[in-house]
Amino acid sequence: MSDARYSIGIDLGTTHCALSYVDTHASDGEKTVQEVLAVPQLTGPGAIDNLPLLPSFLYLPHPDELAAGDLYLPWTGERNFAVGEFARSRGAGTPIRLVSSAKSWLCHPGVDRRAAILPNDAPPEVARVSPLESSMRYLSHLREAWDHTHPDAPFADQDVTVTIPASFDPAARELTAEAAQAAGFSRMTLLEEPQAALYSWIEKSGGEWRKQVRVGDIILVVDVGGGTTDLSLIAVIERDGNLELHRVAVGEHILLGGDNMDLALAHVVARKLAAQGTQADAWQLRALTYACRSAKETLLSDPATDTVPLVVPSRGSKLIGGSIRTELTRTELTQTILEGFFPQVDSAARPVSRARVGLTQLGLPYAQDAGITRHLAAFLGRQVGALAELPGLSERANGNATFLHPTAVLFNGGVFKSTLLVERLMGTLNSWLGADGAASARLLAGADLDLAVARGAAYYGYVRRGRGVRIRGGTARAYYIAIESAMPAVPGLEPPVQALCVAPFGMEEGTDAELPAQEFGLVVGEPVHFRFFGSSVRRQDQVGTLLDFWGPEELQELEEIQATLPAAGRTAGEVVPVKLHARVTEAGTLELEAIPRGSDERWKVEFDVRGNPNA
Secondary structure: OOOOOEEEEEEEOOOEEEEEEEEOOOOEOOEOOEEEOOEEEEEEOOEEEEEOOEEOOEEOOOOOOOOOOOOOEOOOEOOOOEEOHHHHHHHHHOHHHEEOOHHHHHOOOOOOOOOOOEOOOOOOOOOOEOHHHHHHHHHHHHHHHHHHHOOOOOHHHOEEEEEEOOOOOHHHHHHHHHHHHHOOOOOEEEEEHHHHHHHHHHHHHOOOHHHHOOOOOEEEEEEEOOOOEEEEEEEEEEEOOEEEEEEEEEOOOEOOOHHHHHHHHHHHHHHHHHHOOOOOOHHHHHHHHHHHHHHHHHHHHOOOOOEEEEEEEOOOOOOHHHEEEEEEEHHHHHHHHHHHHOOOOOOOOOOOOOOOOOOOOOOOOOOOOOOHHHHHHHHHHHOOOHHHHOOOOHHHOOOOOOOOOOOEEEEEOHHHHOHHHHHHHHHHHHHHHHHOOOOOOEEOOOOOOOOHHHHHHHHHHHHOOOOOOOEEOOOOOEEEEEEEOOOOOEOOEOOOEEEEEEEOOOOOOOEEEEOOOOOEEEEOOOEEEEOEEEEOOOOOOOOOOEEOOOOOOOOEEOOOEEEEOOOOOOOOOOEEEEEEEEEEOOOOOEEEEEEEOOOOOOEEEEEOOOOOOOO
Protein backbone atom coordinates (compact mmCIF):
# COMPACT_ATOMS: atom_id res chain seq x y z
CA MET A 1 0.00 0.00 0.00
CA SER A 2 1.26 3.50 -0.85
CA ASP A 3 2.55 5.66 1.99
CA ALA A 4 1.94 8.93 0.11
CA ARG A 5 -0.02 11.44 2.14
CA TYR A 6 -1.91 12.92 -0.79
CA SER A 7 -3.77 11.40 -3.70
CA ILE A 8 -3.55 14.01 -6.47
CA GLY A 9 -5.97 14.07 -9.39
CA ILE A 10 -5.24 16.07 -12.54
CA ASP A 11 -7.71 16.90 -15.28
CA LEU A 12 -5.58 17.47 -18.38
CA GLY A 13 -8.37 19.12 -20.34
CA THR A 14 -8.60 20.54 -23.84
CA THR A 15 -9.53 24.01 -22.58
CA HIS A 16 -8.76 23.84 -18.83
CA CYS A 17 -6.59 21.86 -16.45
CA ALA A 18 -7.33 21.41 -12.76
CA LEU A 19 -5.69 19.75 -9.75
CA SER A 20 -7.54 18.31 -6.77
CA TYR A 21 -6.19 16.29 -3.87
CA VAL A 22 -7.34 14.04 -1.05
CA ASP A 23 -5.54 14.02 2.27
CA THR A 24 -5.39 10.26 2.83
CA HIS A 25 -4.22 10.66 6.42
CA ALA A 26 -7.30 12.69 7.36
CA SER A 27 -9.87 10.74 5.31
CA ASP A 28 -11.87 7.74 6.45
CA GLY A 29 -13.86 5.45 4.15
CA GLU A 30 -16.12 7.47 1.88
CA LYS A 31 -15.76 10.56 4.10
CA THR A 32 -12.84 12.32 2.47
CA VAL A 33 -10.93 15.50 3.14
CA GLN A 34 -10.56 16.90 -0.37
CA GLU A 35 -9.54 20.26 -1.81
CA VAL A 36 -8.83 21.92 -5.15
CA LEU A 37 -5.48 23.62 -5.71
CA ALA A 38 -5.73 27.32 -6.50
CA VAL A 39 -3.10 27.34 -9.26
CA PRO A 40 -0.64 30.27 -9.24
CA GLN A 41 -0.39 31.57 -12.80
CA LEU A 42 0.19 34.71 -14.84
CA THR A 43 -3.01 36.70 -15.42
CA GLY A 44 -1.26 39.68 -17.03
CA PRO A 45 2.29 40.94 -17.68
CA GLY A 46 4.07 40.42 -14.36
CA ALA A 47 0.78 39.72 -12.53
CA ILE A 48 0.31 36.45 -10.62
CA ASP A 49 -3.03 35.19 -9.30
CA ASN A 50 -4.28 31.92 -7.83
CA LEU A 51 -7.18 30.45 -9.85
CA PRO A 52 -9.04 27.11 -9.54
CA LEU A 53 -8.51 26.35 -13.24
CA LEU A 54 -5.40 26.53 -15.42
CA PRO A 55 -6.53 27.33 -18.99
CA SER A 56 -4.91 24.88 -21.43
CA PHE A 57 -3.26 27.55 -23.56
CA LEU A 58 0.38 28.18 -24.36
CA TYR A 59 1.53 31.57 -25.63
CA LEU A 60 4.81 31.97 -27.52
CA PRO A 61 5.60 35.70 -27.51
CA HIS A 62 7.90 37.58 -29.86
CA PRO A 63 11.29 38.18 -28.16
CA ASP A 64 10.65 41.95 -28.09
CA GLU A 65 6.97 41.77 -27.22
CA LEU A 66 7.16 41.87 -23.42
CA ALA A 67 9.34 43.61 -20.88
CA ALA A 68 11.81 41.87 -18.59
CA GLY A 69 9.97 40.26 -15.69
CA ASP A 70 6.61 40.08 -17.47
CA LEU A 71 6.77 36.26 -17.64
CA TYR A 72 8.35 35.80 -14.22
CA LEU A 73 7.08 32.90 -12.08
CA PRO A 74 7.99 32.75 -8.38
CA TRP A 75 9.42 29.23 -8.62
CA THR A 76 11.40 29.48 -11.88
CA GLY A 77 12.08 33.14 -12.60
CA GLU A 78 11.80 34.32 -16.20
CA ARG A 79 10.47 32.12 -19.02
CA ASN A 80 10.05 32.66 -22.75
CA PHE A 81 6.47 31.36 -22.81
CA ALA A 82 3.31 31.56 -20.75
CA VAL A 83 0.62 29.04 -19.92
CA GLY A 84 -2.76 29.60 -18.31
CA GLU A 85 -4.97 32.67 -18.07
CA PHE A 86 -2.46 35.19 -19.45
CA ALA A 87 -1.71 32.90 -22.39
CA ARG A 88 -5.41 32.67 -23.20
CA SER A 89 -6.12 36.41 -22.94
CA ARG A 90 -2.95 37.50 -24.76
CA GLY A 91 -3.43 34.90 -27.47
CA ALA A 92 -7.00 36.01 -28.18
CA GLY A 93 -5.49 39.17 -29.68
CA THR A 94 -2.53 37.43 -31.37
CA PRO A 95 -3.83 33.94 -32.24
CA ILE A 96 -0.88 33.06 -34.51
CA ARG A 97 1.24 32.77 -31.33
CA LEU A 98 -1.29 30.79 -29.31
CA VAL A 99 -1.24 27.02 -28.91
CA SER A 100 -4.67 25.58 -28.09
CA SER A 101 -6.36 22.17 -28.21
CA ALA A 102 -3.02 20.40 -27.65
CA LYS A 103 -4.91 17.45 -26.18
CA SER A 104 -6.85 17.00 -29.42
CA TRP A 105 -3.63 17.14 -31.44
CA LEU A 106 -2.07 14.61 -29.06
CA CYS A 107 -4.55 11.97 -30.22
CA HIS A 108 -4.46 12.93 -33.93
CA PRO A 109 -3.01 9.93 -35.81
CA GLY A 110 -2.40 11.91 -38.99
CA VAL A 111 0.46 14.03 -37.64
CA ASP A 112 3.80 13.53 -35.91
CA ARG A 113 2.85 14.43 -32.36
CA ARG A 114 6.46 14.78 -31.31
CA ALA A 115 7.13 17.32 -34.06
CA ALA A 116 6.97 21.10 -33.58
CA ILE A 117 3.70 21.76 -35.46
CA LEU A 118 1.74 24.11 -33.15
CA PRO A 119 0.34 26.70 -33.67
CA ASN A 120 -0.52 24.81 -36.85
CA ASP A 121 -1.21 27.91 -38.97
CA ALA A 122 1.53 30.14 -37.60
CA PRO A 123 3.85 31.91 -40.08
CA PRO A 124 7.46 30.66 -40.39
CA GLU A 125 8.91 33.29 -38.04
CA VAL A 126 6.85 32.01 -35.09
CA ALA A 127 8.50 29.35 -32.96
CA ARG A 128 6.47 26.16 -32.75
CA VAL A 129 6.17 23.31 -30.26
CA SER A 130 4.86 19.76 -30.44
CA PRO A 131 1.54 18.57 -29.00
CA LEU A 132 3.61 16.41 -26.64
CA GLU A 133 5.69 19.38 -25.47
CA SER A 134 2.56 21.53 -24.99
CA SER A 135 0.94 18.91 -22.79
CA MET A 136 4.17 18.47 -20.86
CA ARG A 137 4.29 22.22 -20.13
CA TYR A 138 0.77 22.26 -18.67
CA LEU A 139 1.56 19.26 -16.50
CA SER A 140 4.91 20.74 -15.46
CA HIS A 141 3.20 23.96 -14.40
CA LEU A 142 0.81 22.01 -12.18
CA ARG A 143 3.67 20.04 -10.63
CA GLU A 144 5.67 23.20 -9.98
CA ALA A 145 2.62 25.00 -8.58
CA TRP A 146 2.04 22.10 -6.18
CA ASP A 147 5.65 22.09 -4.98
CA HIS A 148 5.52 25.88 -4.56
CA THR A 149 2.40 25.73 -2.38
CA HIS A 150 3.20 22.42 -0.59
CA PRO A 151 6.94 22.49 0.14
CA ASP A 152 6.45 19.96 2.95
CA ALA A 153 4.86 17.36 0.62
CA PRO A 154 6.87 17.10 -2.63
CA PHE A 155 4.86 16.20 -5.72
CA ALA A 156 7.24 13.35 -6.53
CA ASP A 157 6.25 11.59 -3.29
CA GLN A 158 2.48 11.66 -3.91
CA ASP A 159 0.19 9.32 -5.84
CA VAL A 160 -0.97 11.02 -9.04
CA THR A 161 -3.87 10.18 -11.37
CA VAL A 162 -4.13 11.92 -14.76
CA THR A 163 -7.39 11.73 -16.70
CA ILE A 164 -7.88 10.96 -20.39
CA PRO A 165 -10.95 10.55 -22.61
CA ALA A 166 -12.36 7.02 -22.41
CA SER A 167 -12.10 6.89 -26.18
CA PHE A 168 -8.32 7.44 -26.27
CA ASP A 169 -6.61 4.60 -28.14
CA PRO A 170 -3.40 2.95 -26.87
CA ALA A 171 -1.13 5.35 -28.75
CA ALA A 172 -2.81 8.45 -27.28
CA ARG A 173 -2.69 6.88 -23.81
CA GLU A 174 1.00 6.13 -24.25
CA LEU A 175 1.69 9.71 -25.33
CA THR A 176 -0.18 11.12 -22.34
CA ALA A 177 1.86 8.91 -20.02
CA GLU A 178 5.05 10.02 -21.81
CA ALA A 179 4.13 13.71 -21.37
CA ALA A 180 3.47 13.11 -17.67
CA GLN A 181 6.77 11.31 -17.18
CA ALA A 182 8.63 14.11 -19.00
CA ALA A 183 6.90 16.59 -16.65
CA GLY A 184 8.30 14.77 -13.61
CA PHE A 185 5.33 12.54 -12.71
CA SER A 186 7.05 9.54 -11.19
CA ARG A 187 3.98 7.79 -9.65
CA MET A 188 1.26 8.18 -12.23
CA THR A 189 -1.92 6.32 -13.21
CA LEU A 190 -4.35 7.06 -16.06
CA LEU A 191 -8.12 7.20 -15.53
CA GLU A 192 -10.97 7.67 -18.01
CA GLU A 193 -12.74 11.01 -17.63
CA PRO A 194 -16.34 9.68 -17.44
CA GLN A 195 -15.30 7.34 -14.64
CA ALA A 196 -13.65 10.28 -12.87
CA ALA A 197 -16.88 12.28 -13.15
CA LEU A 198 -18.83 9.43 -11.56
CA TYR A 199 -16.22 9.03 -8.81
CA SER A 200 -16.62 12.73 -8.04
CA TRP A 201 -20.40 12.39 -7.84
CA ILE A 202 -20.00 9.44 -5.46
CA GLU A 203 -17.52 11.32 -3.29
CA LYS A 204 -19.71 14.43 -3.12
CA SER A 205 -22.69 12.36 -1.99
CA GLY A 206 -20.89 11.44 1.24
CA GLY A 207 -22.15 7.85 1.03
CA GLU A 208 -25.68 8.84 -0.01
CA TRP A 209 -25.13 7.62 -3.59
CA ARG A 210 -26.44 4.18 -2.59
CA LYS A 211 -29.84 5.77 -1.99
CA GLN A 212 -29.89 7.37 -5.44
CA VAL A 213 -28.96 4.33 -7.51
CA ARG A 214 -30.10 0.73 -7.21
CA VAL A 215 -29.17 -2.73 -8.44
CA GLY A 216 -29.89 -3.01 -12.16
CA ASP A 217 -29.32 0.67 -12.91
CA ILE A 218 -27.46 1.51 -16.10
CA ILE A 219 -25.82 4.92 -15.70
CA LEU A 220 -25.13 6.86 -18.89
CA VAL A 221 -22.28 9.35 -18.45
CA VAL A 222 -22.35 12.13 -21.07
CA ASP A 223 -19.10 14.10 -20.94
CA VAL A 224 -18.86 16.98 -23.41
CA GLY A 225 -15.46 18.59 -22.95
CA GLY A 226 -13.52 21.18 -24.86
CA GLY A 227 -12.36 18.79 -27.56
CA THR A 228 -14.22 15.49 -27.25
CA THR A 229 -17.60 13.99 -26.51
CA ASP A 230 -17.20 10.91 -24.33
CA LEU A 231 -20.05 8.46 -23.77
CA SER A 232 -19.88 5.68 -21.17
CA LEU A 233 -22.27 3.16 -19.63
CA ILE A 234 -21.76 1.97 -16.05
CA ALA A 235 -23.90 -0.76 -14.49
CA VAL A 236 -24.87 -1.15 -10.84
CA ILE A 237 -24.82 -4.78 -9.72
CA GLU A 238 -24.87 -6.60 -6.40
CA ARG A 239 -22.08 -8.84 -5.17
CA ASP A 240 -21.96 -10.36 -1.69
CA GLY A 241 -24.69 -8.02 -0.54
CA ASN A 242 -22.85 -4.88 -1.66
CA LEU A 243 -23.45 -2.54 -4.59
CA GLU A 244 -20.73 -2.62 -7.23
CA LEU A 245 -20.18 -0.44 -10.27
CA HIS A 246 -19.04 -2.01 -13.56
CA ARG A 247 -18.12 -0.07 -16.67
CA VAL A 248 -20.12 -1.69 -19.48
CA ALA A 249 -19.08 0.25 -22.57
CA VAL A 250 -17.45 3.40 -23.91
CA GLY A 251 -18.13 5.23 -27.13
CA GLU A 252 -15.89 5.73 -30.12
CA HIS A 253 -13.50 8.68 -30.27
CA ILE A 254 -15.60 11.73 -31.19
CA LEU A 255 -13.64 14.94 -31.75
CA LEU A 256 -16.62 17.13 -30.97
CA GLY A 257 -16.95 19.54 -28.07
CA GLY A 258 -16.54 23.10 -26.90
CA ASP A 259 -14.01 23.92 -29.64
CA ASN A 260 -16.66 23.18 -32.28
CA MET A 261 -19.19 25.29 -30.41
CA ASP A 262 -16.78 28.23 -30.19
CA LEU A 263 -16.18 28.08 -33.94
CA ALA A 264 -19.90 27.86 -34.64
CA LEU A 265 -20.55 30.92 -32.46
CA ALA A 266 -17.75 32.80 -34.22
CA HIS A 267 -19.39 32.16 -37.59
CA VAL A 268 -22.75 33.33 -36.23
CA VAL A 269 -21.17 36.58 -35.06
CA ALA A 270 -19.18 36.93 -38.31
CA ARG A 271 -22.41 36.68 -40.32
CA LYS A 272 -23.93 39.36 -38.11
CA LEU A 273 -20.92 41.59 -38.75
CA ALA A 274 -21.08 40.93 -42.50
CA ALA A 275 -24.72 42.02 -42.52
CA GLN A 276 -23.53 45.29 -40.95
CA GLY A 277 -20.87 45.77 -43.62
CA THR A 278 -17.83 44.42 -41.76
CA GLN A 279 -16.10 41.39 -43.28
CA ALA A 280 -13.78 39.53 -40.88
CA ASP A 281 -10.72 37.93 -42.47
CA ALA A 282 -9.32 34.52 -41.50
CA TRP A 283 -7.02 35.98 -38.79
CA GLN A 284 -9.88 37.98 -37.26
CA LEU A 285 -12.20 34.96 -37.40
CA ARG A 286 -9.68 32.99 -35.35
CA ALA A 287 -9.43 35.81 -32.81
CA LEU A 288 -13.24 36.01 -32.80
CA THR A 289 -13.37 32.28 -32.01
CA TYR A 290 -11.27 32.80 -28.87
CA ALA A 291 -13.42 35.78 -27.89
CA CYS A 292 -16.57 33.67 -28.32
CA ARG A 293 -15.06 30.94 -26.13
CA SER A 294 -14.64 33.38 -23.27
CA ALA A 295 -18.12 34.87 -23.86
CA LYS A 296 -19.67 31.39 -23.94
CA GLU A 297 -18.12 30.52 -20.59
CA THR A 298 -19.42 33.79 -19.10
CA LEU A 299 -22.96 33.24 -20.37
CA LEU A 300 -23.05 29.60 -19.25
CA SER A 301 -21.72 30.35 -15.77
CA ASP A 302 -23.69 33.56 -15.08
CA PRO A 303 -27.46 33.27 -15.70
CA ALA A 304 -27.89 36.98 -14.97
CA THR A 305 -25.79 37.98 -18.00
CA ASP A 306 -27.62 38.26 -21.34
CA THR A 307 -24.98 39.94 -23.50
CA VAL A 308 -21.17 39.82 -23.59
CA PRO A 309 -19.23 42.41 -25.64
CA LEU A 310 -16.65 41.13 -28.12
CA VAL A 311 -13.60 43.07 -29.27
CA VAL A 312 -11.27 41.77 -31.99
CA PRO A 313 -8.18 43.89 -32.82
CA SER A 314 -7.59 44.99 -36.40
CA ARG A 315 -4.33 44.19 -38.18
CA GLY A 316 -4.30 47.38 -40.20
CA SER A 317 -6.06 50.63 -40.96
CA LYS A 318 -9.04 49.15 -42.80
CA LEU A 319 -11.32 49.33 -39.79
CA ILE A 320 -12.20 52.64 -38.20
CA GLY A 321 -11.28 52.59 -34.53
CA GLY A 322 -8.72 49.82 -35.04
CA SER A 323 -10.90 46.91 -33.92
CA ILE A 324 -14.10 44.98 -34.49
CA ARG A 325 -16.66 45.58 -31.77
CA THR A 326 -19.77 43.47 -31.47
CA GLU A 327 -21.48 41.19 -28.94
CA LEU A 328 -22.70 37.67 -28.30
CA THR A 329 -26.19 37.34 -26.86
CA ARG A 330 -27.67 34.57 -24.78
CA THR A 331 -30.25 33.96 -27.50
CA GLU A 332 -27.54 33.46 -30.13
CA LEU A 333 -25.65 31.13 -27.80
CA THR A 334 -28.70 29.03 -26.96
CA GLN A 335 -29.97 28.71 -30.52
CA THR A 336 -26.56 27.88 -31.98
CA ILE A 337 -25.67 25.22 -29.43
CA LEU A 338 -29.17 23.85 -28.78
CA GLU A 339 -30.21 23.35 -32.40
CA GLY A 340 -26.78 22.80 -33.90
CA PHE A 341 -25.34 20.36 -31.36
CA PHE A 342 -28.38 18.88 -29.57
CA PRO A 343 -31.03 18.51 -32.30
CA GLN A 344 -34.21 16.61 -31.49
CA VAL A 345 -33.93 13.33 -33.41
CA ASP A 346 -35.31 9.83 -32.97
CA SER A 347 -33.35 6.81 -31.72
CA ALA A 348 -32.78 5.52 -35.26
CA ALA A 349 -30.81 8.64 -36.20
CA ARG A 350 -27.14 8.21 -37.01
CA PRO A 351 -24.28 10.67 -37.62
CA VAL A 352 -24.21 11.94 -41.18
CA SER A 353 -21.06 11.50 -43.24
CA ARG A 354 -20.50 13.77 -46.22
CA ALA A 355 -18.26 13.18 -49.21
CA ARG A 356 -14.78 14.59 -48.55
CA VAL A 357 -13.04 16.88 -51.03
CA GLY A 358 -9.75 15.73 -52.47
CA LEU A 359 -7.65 18.43 -50.80
CA THR A 360 -8.17 19.89 -47.36
CA GLN A 361 -6.24 22.09 -44.95
CA LEU A 362 -4.18 20.23 -42.39
CA GLY A 363 -6.00 20.42 -39.08
CA LEU A 364 -7.82 18.40 -36.47
CA PRO A 365 -10.08 15.58 -37.76
CA TYR A 366 -13.27 16.94 -36.21
CA ALA A 367 -16.43 14.83 -36.33
CA GLN A 368 -18.29 15.56 -39.56
CA ASP A 369 -21.67 15.63 -37.81
CA ALA A 370 -22.04 18.12 -34.96
CA GLY A 371 -25.24 16.50 -33.65
CA ILE A 372 -24.30 15.03 -30.27
CA THR A 373 -27.77 13.46 -29.99
CA ARG A 374 -27.15 11.52 -33.21
CA HIS A 375 -23.82 10.24 -31.86
CA LEU A 376 -25.60 9.22 -28.65
CA ALA A 377 -28.27 7.33 -30.61
CA ALA A 378 -25.56 5.46 -32.53
CA PHE A 379 -23.70 4.57 -29.32
CA LEU A 380 -26.77 3.21 -27.52
CA GLY A 381 -27.83 1.32 -30.64
CA ARG A 382 -24.40 -0.28 -31.00
CA GLN A 383 -24.48 -1.41 -27.35
CA VAL A 384 -28.00 -2.91 -27.44
CA GLY A 385 -26.69 -6.38 -26.55
CA ALA A 386 -24.09 -5.34 -23.96
CA LEU A 387 -26.05 -6.49 -20.90
CA ALA A 388 -26.53 -10.04 -22.11
CA GLU A 389 -23.00 -10.99 -21.02
CA LEU A 390 -22.82 -9.09 -17.72
CA PRO A 391 -23.41 -11.27 -14.63
CA GLY A 392 -26.52 -10.22 -12.74
CA LEU A 393 -27.89 -8.06 -15.53
CA SER A 394 -28.63 -10.56 -18.27
CA GLU A 395 -32.30 -10.49 -17.25
CA ARG A 396 -32.32 -6.76 -18.05
CA ALA A 397 -31.46 -7.51 -21.67
CA ASN A 398 -34.55 -6.82 -23.76
CA GLY A 399 -34.62 -8.81 -26.98
CA ASN A 400 -37.09 -6.36 -28.51
CA ALA A 401 -35.14 -3.21 -27.64
CA THR A 402 -33.67 -1.20 -30.48
CA PHE A 403 -31.01 0.36 -28.24
CA LEU A 404 -29.60 -0.12 -24.75
CA HIS A 405 -31.86 1.57 -22.18
CA PRO A 406 -30.09 3.76 -19.58
CA THR A 407 -31.95 4.27 -16.32
CA ALA A 408 -29.91 7.25 -15.02
CA VAL A 409 -27.82 10.01 -16.58
CA LEU A 410 -24.81 11.92 -15.23
CA PHE A 411 -23.58 14.98 -17.12
CA ASN A 412 -20.07 16.41 -17.14
CA GLY A 413 -18.59 19.43 -18.89
CA GLY A 414 -19.15 23.16 -18.67
CA VAL A 415 -21.73 23.28 -21.47
CA PHE A 416 -24.18 21.50 -19.17
CA LYS A 417 -24.28 24.52 -16.90
CA SER A 418 -27.10 25.47 -19.26
CA THR A 419 -30.31 23.90 -17.95
CA LEU A 420 -31.73 24.18 -21.48
CA LEU A 421 -29.10 21.77 -22.80
CA VAL A 422 -29.66 19.35 -19.92
CA GLU A 423 -33.43 19.46 -20.48
CA ARG A 424 -33.01 19.02 -24.25
CA LEU A 425 -30.80 15.94 -23.96
CA MET A 426 -32.87 14.38 -21.17
CA GLY A 427 -36.07 15.06 -23.11
CA THR A 428 -34.64 13.53 -26.29
CA LEU A 429 -33.38 10.43 -24.49
CA ASN A 430 -36.63 9.91 -22.62
CA SER A 431 -38.62 10.24 -25.83
CA TRP A 432 -36.53 7.36 -27.23
CA LEU A 433 -37.13 5.27 -24.12
CA GLY A 434 -40.87 5.96 -24.23
CA ALA A 435 -41.07 4.93 -27.89
CA ASP A 436 -39.22 1.70 -27.00
CA GLY A 437 -41.63 0.95 -24.14
CA ALA A 438 -39.10 1.67 -21.38
CA ALA A 439 -39.28 3.84 -18.27
CA SER A 440 -37.77 7.33 -18.35
CA ALA A 441 -34.19 7.83 -17.19
CA ARG A 442 -33.59 10.06 -14.19
CA LEU A 443 -30.98 12.76 -13.78
CA LEU A 444 -28.21 12.28 -11.23
CA ALA A 445 -27.99 15.82 -9.91
CA GLY A 446 -25.27 17.59 -7.98
CA ALA A 447 -22.32 17.13 -10.35
CA ASP A 448 -19.46 19.65 -10.25
CA LEU A 449 -19.27 20.42 -13.95
CA ASP A 450 -15.92 22.26 -13.92
CA LEU A 451 -13.95 20.30 -11.33
CA ALA A 452 -15.59 16.86 -11.28
CA VAL A 453 -12.89 15.17 -13.35
CA ALA A 454 -9.99 16.41 -11.21
CA ARG A 455 -11.87 15.71 -7.98
CA GLY A 456 -12.89 12.24 -9.17
CA ALA A 457 -9.32 11.43 -10.20
CA ALA A 458 -8.05 12.34 -6.73
CA TYR A 459 -10.79 10.22 -5.13
CA TYR A 460 -9.91 7.31 -7.44
CA GLY A 461 -6.31 7.38 -6.19
CA TYR A 462 -7.72 7.14 -2.66
CA VAL A 463 -10.03 4.27 -3.69
CA ARG A 464 -7.10 2.34 -5.16
CA ARG A 465 -5.86 1.90 -1.59
CA GLY A 466 -8.95 -0.16 -0.80
CA ARG A 467 -11.00 2.74 0.54
CA GLY A 468 -14.43 3.73 -0.82
CA VAL A 469 -16.13 2.20 -3.86
CA ARG A 470 -14.30 1.31 -7.06
CA ILE A 471 -15.68 1.15 -10.59
CA ARG A 472 -14.65 -2.12 -12.22
CA GLY A 473 -13.98 -2.29 -15.91
CA GLY A 474 -10.40 -2.79 -17.10
CA THR A 475 -9.69 -1.99 -20.76
CA ALA A 476 -12.55 -0.27 -22.58
CA ARG A 477 -12.00 -2.36 -25.70
CA ALA A 478 -10.69 -5.67 -26.93
CA TYR A 479 -7.55 -5.27 -29.05
CA TYR A 480 -6.46 -7.27 -32.10
CA ILE A 481 -3.49 -7.55 -34.46
CA ALA A 482 -4.04 -8.27 -38.14
CA ILE A 483 -2.42 -11.50 -39.35
CA GLU A 484 -1.85 -11.66 -43.09
CA SER A 485 -2.30 -15.08 -44.64
CA ALA A 486 0.58 -16.63 -46.57
CA MET A 487 -0.59 -17.17 -50.16
CA PRO A 488 0.80 -16.92 -53.69
CA ALA A 489 0.48 -13.56 -55.41
CA VAL A 490 -2.80 -13.28 -57.32
CA PRO A 491 -3.36 -10.22 -59.56
CA GLY A 492 -6.01 -7.93 -58.12
CA LEU A 493 -6.41 -9.93 -54.90
CA GLU A 494 -4.92 -8.90 -51.58
CA PRO A 495 -4.01 -11.67 -49.12
CA PRO A 496 -6.87 -12.26 -46.65
CA VAL A 497 -6.38 -10.87 -43.15
CA GLN A 498 -7.34 -12.44 -39.83
CA ALA A 499 -7.64 -10.56 -36.52
CA LEU A 500 -5.85 -12.05 -33.50
CA CYS A 501 -7.11 -10.95 -30.06
CA VAL A 502 -4.13 -9.91 -27.94
CA ALA A 503 -6.03 -8.19 -25.08
CA PRO A 504 -9.66 -9.01 -24.22
CA PHE A 505 -12.35 -6.53 -23.22
CA GLY A 506 -12.06 -5.61 -19.54
CA MET A 507 -8.43 -6.68 -19.05
CA GLU A 508 -7.46 -5.20 -15.66
CA GLU A 509 -4.49 -2.94 -14.93
CA GLY A 510 -1.38 -4.78 -13.83
CA THR A 511 -2.34 -8.06 -15.56
CA ASP A 512 -0.59 -10.07 -18.27
CA ALA A 513 -1.96 -12.15 -21.12
CA GLU A 514 0.33 -14.62 -22.88
CA LEU A 515 -1.01 -15.80 -26.19
CA PRO A 516 -1.38 -19.51 -26.90
CA ALA A 517 1.20 -21.39 -28.92
CA GLN A 518 0.85 -19.41 -32.16
CA GLU A 519 4.15 -18.16 -33.52
CA PHE A 520 4.63 -15.37 -36.02
CA GLY A 521 7.61 -14.21 -38.04
CA LEU A 522 9.19 -10.83 -37.35
CA VAL A 523 11.91 -9.25 -39.42
CA VAL A 524 14.94 -8.05 -37.44
CA GLY A 525 17.15 -5.11 -38.23
CA GLU A 526 14.49 -3.01 -39.95
CA PRO A 527 11.06 -1.55 -39.05
CA VAL A 528 8.08 -3.89 -39.06
CA HIS A 529 4.50 -2.64 -39.09
CA PHE A 530 1.29 -4.24 -37.88
CA ARG A 531 -2.30 -3.29 -38.49
CA PHE A 532 -4.17 -2.86 -35.24
CA PHE A 533 -7.90 -3.08 -34.37
CA GLY A 534 -10.14 -2.33 -31.40
CA SER A 535 -13.67 -3.42 -30.54
CA SER A 536 -16.09 -2.05 -27.95
CA VAL A 537 -18.77 -4.67 -28.69
CA ARG A 538 -16.96 -8.04 -28.85
CA ARG A 539 -16.84 -8.91 -25.16
CA GLN A 540 -16.64 -12.68 -25.54
CA ASP A 541 -13.28 -12.89 -27.36
CA GLN A 542 -10.38 -14.20 -25.29
CA VAL A 543 -6.64 -13.93 -25.75
CA GLY A 544 -5.73 -15.95 -28.85
CA THR A 545 -9.17 -15.75 -30.49
CA LEU A 546 -8.59 -15.58 -34.25
CA LEU A 547 -11.31 -13.92 -36.35
CA ASP A 548 -11.71 -14.69 -40.04
CA PHE A 549 -14.65 -12.33 -40.59
CA TRP A 550 -16.10 -9.31 -38.81
CA GLY A 551 -18.63 -6.60 -39.53
CA PRO A 552 -17.82 -2.90 -39.85
CA GLU A 553 -19.47 -2.24 -36.47
CA GLU A 554 -17.46 -4.98 -34.72
CA LEU A 555 -13.83 -3.94 -35.29
CA GLN A 556 -12.44 -0.48 -35.95
CA GLU A 557 -8.95 -0.10 -37.36
CA LEU A 558 -6.66 1.94 -35.12
CA GLU A 559 -3.13 3.19 -35.59
CA GLU A 560 -0.39 0.88 -36.69
CA ILE A 561 2.03 -0.52 -34.17
CA GLN A 562 5.69 -0.62 -35.02
CA ALA A 563 8.61 -2.75 -33.91
CA THR A 564 12.23 -2.28 -34.85
CA LEU A 565 13.90 -5.37 -33.52
CA PRO A 566 17.68 -5.44 -32.95
CA ALA A 567 19.58 -7.70 -35.31
CA ALA A 568 22.18 -8.55 -32.64
CA GLY A 569 23.69 -11.88 -33.61
CA ARG A 570 21.39 -12.21 -36.63
CA THR A 571 21.36 -11.06 -40.21
CA ALA A 572 19.43 -7.86 -40.96
CA GLY A 573 16.19 -8.85 -42.65
CA GLU A 574 16.13 -12.31 -41.04
CA VAL A 575 12.68 -13.58 -40.05
CA VAL A 576 12.59 -14.64 -36.38
CA PRO A 577 9.78 -16.84 -34.97
CA VAL A 578 8.19 -15.05 -31.99
CA LYS A 579 5.29 -15.35 -29.60
CA LEU A 580 3.34 -12.29 -28.48
CA HIS A 581 2.65 -11.25 -24.90
CA ALA A 582 0.26 -8.48 -23.82
CA ARG A 583 0.24 -6.51 -20.59
CA VAL A 584 -1.86 -3.68 -19.21
CA THR A 585 0.45 -1.64 -17.02
CA GLU A 586 -0.47 -0.25 -13.63
CA ALA A 587 -0.57 3.17 -15.30
CA GLY A 588 -3.29 1.92 -17.66
CA THR A 589 -1.30 1.69 -20.90
CA LEU A 590 -1.20 -1.39 -23.13
CA GLU A 591 2.16 -3.02 -23.86
CA LEU A 592 2.91 -5.76 -26.36
CA GLU A 593 6.09 -7.82 -26.37
CA ALA A 594 7.57 -10.17 -28.95
CA ILE A 595 9.44 -13.13 -27.43
CA PRO A 596 11.81 -15.02 -29.78
CA ARG A 597 11.76 -18.81 -29.74
CA GLY A 598 14.33 -20.35 -27.40
CA SER A 599 15.44 -17.01 -26.01
CA ASP A 600 14.98 -14.89 -22.90
CA GLU A 601 14.85 -11.73 -25.01
CA ARG A 602 11.68 -9.63 -24.85
CA TRP A 603 11.18 -7.03 -27.58
CA LYS A 604 8.67 -4.31 -26.87
CA VAL A 605 6.25 -3.70 -29.73
CA GLU A 606 5.75 0.06 -29.56
CA PHE A 607 2.72 1.95 -30.74
CA ASP A 608 3.42 4.10 -33.77
CA VAL A 609 2.59 7.56 -32.44
CA ARG A 610 4.35 9.49 -35.18
CA GLY A 611 1.51 9.52 -37.69
CA ASN A 612 3.85 8.03 -40.30
CA PRO A 613 2.34 4.75 -41.51
CA ASN A 614 4.55 4.63 -44.59
CA ALA A 615 7.90 4.90 -42.81
